[in-house]
Amino acid sequence: MHCLPDRRPRRMHDDARLQWTLSDEAKTHLRALDLAFARFLASMDAAASADWLLLAALLSRQLADGHLCMDLAQWMRAAEEQAWPPAWRDAIRRTSGQPAPAWLSDGTGHAPVVRDGTRLYLRRYWDHERTVARAIGLRLGTDTHSSAALEQTIGALFTDARAPDWSRVAAAIACQGAFTVITGGPGTGKTTTVVRLLAILQARQLASGTGPLRIRLAAPTGKAAARLTASIEGQLSTLPVDPSVRAAIPSQVETLHRLLGARPDTRAFAYHARRPLALDVLVIDEASMVDLEMMAAVLAALPDTARLILLGDKDQLSSVEAGAVLGDLCRRADAGHYTTTTARWIAATTGDDIQPWVSEDARPLDQHIVMLRHSHRFDADSGIGRLAHAVNTGDAGHAQSLLESQHAGLAWTDGACDLRTLRELVLGESGAGYRAYLDVIHRDRPPAGAAPDAFEAWAREALHAFGRFQLLCAVRHGEEGTGRINQRVEEILQREGLVDASHAWYEGRPVLVTRNDYALGLMNGDVGLTLRMPNDEGETVLRVVFLVSDPRRGRVDTIRCVLPSRLGALESVFAMTVHKSQGSEFDHTALILPGRRSAVATRELLYTGITRARSKFSLIAPAAMLGETIRQRVSRHSGLAERLAGDD
Numbered sequence: 157m158h159c160l161p162d163r164r165p166r167r168m169h170d171d172a173r174l175q176w177t178l179s180d181e182a183k184t185h186l187r188a189l190d191l192a193f194a195r196f197l198a199s200m201d202a203a204a205s206a207d208w209l210l211l212a213a214l215l216s217r218q219l220a221d222g223h224l225c226m227d228l229a230q231w232m233r234a235a236e237e238q239a240w241p242p243a244w245r246d247a248i249r250r251t252s253g254q255p256a257p258a259w260l261s262d263g264t265g266h267a268p269v270v271r272d273g274t275r276l277y278l279r280r281y282w283d284h285e286r287t288v289a290r291a292i293g294l295r296l297g298t299d300t301h302s303s304a305a306l307e308q309t310i311g312a313l314f315t316d317a318r319a320p321d322w323s324r325v326a327a328a329i330a331c332q333g334a335f336t337v338i339t340g341g342p343g344t345g346k347t348t349t350v351v352r353l354l355a356i357l358q359a360r361q362l363a364s365g366t367g368p369l370r371i372r373l374a375a376p377t378g379k380a381a382a383r384l385t386a387s388i389e390g391q392l393s394t395l396p397v398d399p400s401v402r403a404a405i406p407s408q409v410e411t412l413h414r415l416l417g418a419r420p421d422t423r424a425f426a427y428h429a430r431r432p433l434a435l436d437v438l439v440i441d442e443a444s445m446v447d448l449e450m451m452a453a454v455l456a457a458l459p460d461t462a463r464l465i466l467l468g469d470k471d472q473l474s475s476v477e478a479g480a481v482l483g484d485l486c487r488r489a490d491a492g493h494y495t496t497t498t499a500r501w502i503a504a505t506t507g508d509d510i511q512p513w514v515s516e517d518a519r520p521l522d523q524h525i526v527m528l529r530h531s532h533r534f535d536a537d538s539g540i541g542r543l544a545h546a547v548n549t550g551d552a553g554h555a556q557s558l559l560e561s562q563h564a565g566l567a568w569t570d571g572a573c574d575l576r577t578l579r580e581l582v583l584g585e586s587g588a589g590y591r592a593y594l595d596v597i598h599r600d601r602p603p604a605g606a607a608p609d610a611f612e613a614w615a616r617e618a619l620h621a622f623g624r625f626q627l628l629c630a631v632r633h634g635e636e637g638t639g640r641i642n643q644r645v646e647e648i649l650q651r652e653g654l655v656d657a658s659h660a661w662y663e664g665r666p667v668l669v670t671r672n673d674y675a676l677g678l679m680n681g682d683v684g685l686t687l688r689m690p691n692d693e694g695e696t697v698l699r700v701v702f703l704v705s706d707p708r709r710g711r712v713d714t715i716r717c718v719l720p721s722r723l724g725a726l727e728s729v730f731a732m733t734v735h736k737s738q739g740s741e742f743d744h745t746a747l748i749l750p751g752r753r754s755a756v757a758t759r760e761l762l763y764t765g766i767t768r769a770r771s772k773f774s775l776i777a778p779a780a781m782l783g784e785t786i787r788q789r790v791s792r793h794s795g796l797a798e799r800l801a802g803d804d
């Protein structure tokens with residue numbers, strides 16, 4: 157079916173079918189984009205009913221909550237969550253007795269709305285979901301032949317006595333299959349596993365005499381890429397393998413945008429289905445942050461013969477954009493769902509017993525997913541590790557008692573974020589909080605006329621000190637949002653005489669880049685500090701300094717100085733949203749939850765905030781909000797899991 161706009165467009169006010177778009181309810185519940193979509197569809201089919209047009213606007217609205225589709229079999233869930241007016245619910249019910257509009261199809265033709273089983277999609281997202289399902293689907297199926305060579309190499313690199321050692325299981329599964337997901341909480345060994353796995357794959361390849369595997373490593377943000385690069389560099393240096401194998405494993409991690417050849421001013425990438433990436437193995441870290449559109453772009457550009465390995469924490473918040481690919485893939489990961497064949501083959505290959513994770517309801521996808529379950533970063537007594545676990549399992553009572561027990565590494569202010577609390581956090585006891593990096597700026601500043609290297613070292617030290625503490629907020633707006641908290645912190649520091657914030661740009665102002673700037677080599681999520689740095693004439697002037705990765709120098713901590721006026725989209729970052737903090741870690745994080753019920757304060761958000769902390773986590777939230785937040789889950793509607801299960 158090919159839909160052309162009706163030749164006799166009617167003005168919106170004349171079109172009785174669009175009267176509802178003028179109502180207060182429409183303005184409250186729908187975005188301008190959703191209303192514009194309904195108007196566009198009205199112009200495509202003069203016979204489509206008002207009820208169908210409303211349904212289309214509501215479908216478009218679902219994307220704002222991260223849903224990829226609207227399931228007509230369960231639309232009441234969305235109606236409840238989004239508090240649709242009763243009249244709208246009646247309208248949706250009526251559509252089942254009305255003829256389908258011309259702009260709706262089963263996917264054939266170009267109709268902008270697609271019905272697939274009971275799900276309605278905007279075509280773009282239907283296409284993306286199918287691209288992802290196809291790319292994963294063609295990689296399902298594991299070669300379960302035991303081989304002495306594989307047993308030996310896995311045994312040599314994975315020597316943990318723990319049984320089962322899920323890292324070893326993940327390596328075996330990834331060696332024999334073209335698609336693997338390795339999921340796990342912070343410090344569970346995802347990076348360690350993948351580095352050893354790459355060594356096994358590369359050693360096998362080099363031994364076959366057919367030239368090394370082309371391995372590429374990628375992450376969704378510059379920050380995550382830099383962190384993984386540093387971690388892989390560390391792991392490689394101690395990897396007990398032949399130097400030729402070590403030399404053939406890359407450590408440089410690039411952003412997905414760079415991997416795909418993003419170009420300024422266009423959504424199109426240089427690499428796509430007709431011009432695939434030249435690689436044999438692709439590893440994507442922090443995959444929970446990759447939305448469906450980006451995952452579809454990567455998988456479309458992936459050669460069919462390439463091996464794909466996704467790493468990430470399935471319990472973290474997903475991207476703000478629509479879709480939660482990693483979450484969808486890992487829905488059944490806790491219980492394993494392995495087949496007896498997989499379990500027998502693992503026992504023969506690695507000696508690990510995964511029989512308790514065998515299920516009669518095993519599906520092909522489950523055989524490619526491995527969850528690492530032991531944190532090497534947080535031991536069994538660690539307050540942060542225990543709190544993260546309690547939150548993740550929905551145990552609000554235990555989470556509260558851990559916070560109340562003043563466990564090492566945990567602090568809780570039961571109440572709103574008042575001035576006293578904020579002052580204590582920001583000014584810190586014994587030079588912690590934000591005082592630490594401001595002390596570095598003031599105390600360690602090189603003398604006028606010092607060599608540029610001395611200023612670079614000082615800037616690096618200040619950036620590292622700033623990176624040790626971070627205030628996190630659930631939301632951007634309102635009293636507990638990043639905007640207001642940033643303002644209040646600035647006022648506190650100004651009153652202490654630690655900054656002079658009388659102008660927009662001042663020494664010590666930390667900023668967050670909020671849009672990729674390829675010309676400057678800065679990525680969305682990069683954090684910079686405003687410092688007085690020497691210019692070419694030797695005068696000190698305000699510059700924003702960033703730590704960036706420089707592939708030519710093979711380093712991840714190159715200092716880049718930028719004129720404040722050259723920077724485009726940015727904001728102050730004394731406080732950052734939990735969403736923006738993903739892919740980063742800080743010694744101490746302090747999370748401020750909204751004082752009142754909020755749709756964004758979810759279990760996933762709290763878990764993500766807690767796991768950004770390496771050694772100390774502070775929570776500022778009324779007790780009632782803590783319980784509410786742990787009970788509230790993110791749910792994202794999609795058909796990906798069912799598509800891969802073959803149910804669709």
Ligand SMILES: Nc1ncnc2c1ncn2[C@@H]1O[C@H](COP(=O)(O)OP(=O)(O)OP(=O)(O)O)[C@@H](O)[C@H]1O
Pocket residue numbers: 316323340341342343344345346347348349387532533
């Ligand atoms: N099997 C192991 N035995 C002992 N220590 C390990 C093991 N695996 C990983 N580690 C150590 O645990 C720490 C975390 O490992 P790694 O960085 O691989 O975890 P991760 O899951 O990638 O963490 P992240 O949360 O940073 O993504 C590292 O110091 C690593 O050396």
